[in-house]
Structure formats: C-alpha cells, structure tokens
Amino acid sequence: MAYDPGAIDATLAAVGEDPALIAELRLAFHEGAERSFATLKGAPDEATWREAAARLRGLAASFGAIRLMALATELGDAGLRDAKLLAKLERAIARL
Secondary structure, eight states: OOOOHHHHHHHHHTTOSOHHHHHHHHHHHHHHHHHHHHHHHTOOSHHHHHHHHHHHHHHHHHTTOHHHHHHHHHHHHSOTTOHHHHHHHHHHHHTO
16 A cells, blocks of 8 residues: 555644645645656656656655655656556555
8 A cells, every 4th residue: 555644644734724725735746646647657768757756756755655655666666667566556546
C-alpha cells in the first residue's frame, strides 16, 4: 500500500483548521499524483519516465507520504512503463 493517510492528514493539519484550505491542498495532491501517473503511463522514453517518477517522489515528500515516495523511487529505478508498478501506483492513487 502506498497511501499514508496518517502522514498526509498530519501534514495537512499543520496548515491550520481551515477545511476549505485542507480540501484544496488534498485535491492538489491528488491531481499532482494523477498527472504523474498519466505521464508515466505515456512516457515515450526513459528520461520522461524518470522525470515523472522524480516529480511524484517530490510531491509525496512534500505531503509526508513515505510509502508513495518509496513507490516513486521504485518507479524511477524500474524500466520504462513497468506495468506491475504502474498498476500498483494506480491502485494507490485510487485510495487517495
């Protein structure tokens, strides 16, 4: 499992108690993860693949999602369009 609900919730709680802001940040996190997934899925070359994995790793780090960071690292180390890891990422994003 790559979703860290406790870590993400703790990170979002640090911004204060404004529910609208928390919802906006959660949405931005989810959309960023979706964009990374789409880029990885359609990556035409290794450089694009690795760049998308690095962006996902940075996004996960900024939200304290340690397991998603680990998955992004695996993706960056894997070969272009690793179907097994892409499926794992897609499941993780669906749980966000």
